[in-house]
Amino acid sequence: MPFTIVRQDITKIKTDAIVNAANTELKMGGGVCGAIFKAAGKNELQEACNELSPIKTGEAVITPGFALPASYIIHVAGPVYDPSSPKVSEKLLRSAYLNSLNLAKDYKCKSIAFPLISSGIYGYPKSEALKVATIAIKDFLGNHDMDIYLAVFDKDSFMVSEKLLGEVASYIDDNYIEKHKLSRRELLDIERRALSDVDHIEYGSPMPQISEEVLKAPAGIDDLIDNLDEPFSTTLLRLIDAKDKTDVEVYKRANLDRKLFSKIRTGKGYMPSKRTAIALAVALELNLDETDDLLERAGYALSRSQKFDVIIEYFIINGKYDIFEINEVLFKYDQPLLGG
Template sequence: MPFEIIQGDITRIQTDAIVNAANPQLQMGGGVCGAIFMAAGSRKLQAACDKLAPIHTGEAVITPGFALPARFVIHTAGPVYSRQSPDESERLLASAYRSSLKLAFEHGCHSIAFPLISSGIYGYPRRDALEVATCAIRGFLEIHDMDVKLVIFNRSDVQIPPGTLSAVDDWLQEHLPESQTIRRLSDTIAMEPLQDSVRLQPSAAPASPFHPDFSTMFGKLDEPFDVYLLKLIDRRGMSDVQVYRKANLDRRLFSKIRSGKGYHPGKRTILALAVALELTLKETEALLERAGYALSPADKFDVVMEYFLEHGPRDIDEINEVLFHYDLPLLGGS
């Protein structure tokens, strides 16, 4: 998918480029920086960096990946967080992401992996660092096609606003069967056929004037999925580009969906489209039905999605942060 948060070791990620949160002197440091040097071959990588040093905060330079799986290492100097100048810290941090992405694009990269820059010893508050990263990456993806991964070492580094987290926790306690509160990750992405699990919503909230009930507007359920989806898009007055970018979908996948050849995407992809189109829960269920899926009351992923479809926000990145917190699969597709 175009942008995703994953937990793992950035030195083992299979992308065209990985990003090193470097110091301006491009010297081998500790933490993620030290791990990248060690995995690449510290002597060779340091020799390459010495030819490019120093750099300014917010700038980026590129070296070979040497022994790493990645072809390139992009080195960028993030800011030391200043409580006295938070706006300047934000500007410099955003510049570090943008400079890295620009350099990756100029070198023909189709994929790149970032750490959460400046969130370690440089003291940038992690929640704020994540928001700056997401905004900078999304701004780039508005113009360019690239697969971007944000690699988190500890899941707790993705800090969810307390109000959101407590609301989702309460929803899960109320709606998820007790025996299902802890499920294996593989279970959370099971695709239930419509005939096996249809969740009735006798008291679903009525659609607002700005979100008409498309399921009654477009007739029978035997209408093909792709035809029904295109009607929803037209009704929203959105372009294809707006839809697939807002849904965190790869352009090629979206082209396959709208090709008219009967292709049915996976359940998570359909839910991502529902979020992008700002569908209500009832409208989302109608869209899922046309591809043979339904939301299951016993599936943690589905119950979390019901919360956001009922209460919002309809923001793919905010939803994915919560899904990541619960170790659930993210929305989007490639």
């Protein structure tokens, strides 16, 4: 998956590189910086850092990973947040991420893990720090392929927009049910066709009278097989053309890597995971009915009995198709993230 949030100790992540939120003197500090020095071997790492210091705010340098699972440590100096000059702080924080990513690219890294830079003792508001990180990473992924992780110790280590979380919470309260309930997304195609002339059915009420001709179904298994719906991959490619989007645009907006998307495109019988199918629906900016149809072709449905599905439904019906924003909310609710 190109970009994902993980609840993990950054010193234990097996990526090509991890990022150390360093001070400009590259001295061993506290918090995440101190943990990285200790895990890597503080004497060896400090010696390597001494040869590279000092650095400027926003600048990134690289050392070996020493005893860490990662091959490299990229040291970057994030800004101390200045509430009187928020735009300057934002520019410096953005450069910290982009300089780290470009340095990783120069060293042929295929994966990298970040902490939430400057959100600790440097005082950057966590919700704003997350926003800057997400935008910078998204911009980088628009032109490059790399697996990027944002490592947080727990889900309270960063703050998503309180307004957005409040809206999602209200939608969940209004729509999430514990018990399975009949809905249009849980009907089979044959049921939809049979009920196509009925405006509304009250759950628990007697079934309306439907003509025998409408209810007439294929006689046997051969007839059913001969009348299969369009497969998922065919529908997806048709939708990409219909929405006037490119393959690259779609798989990047879906937070998928190129290899996975290639499997979907070339494998006529390929069946994606539910999360991948939803990610593609989001990338194509499908409405709820279009999303239902695409999911059904992969054998899935959205259900009001699943909190994950209700959160996805909220974003779709409100026309919010930023997959990174969706994943931030899913993470806060301890739900699986969208993408590969």
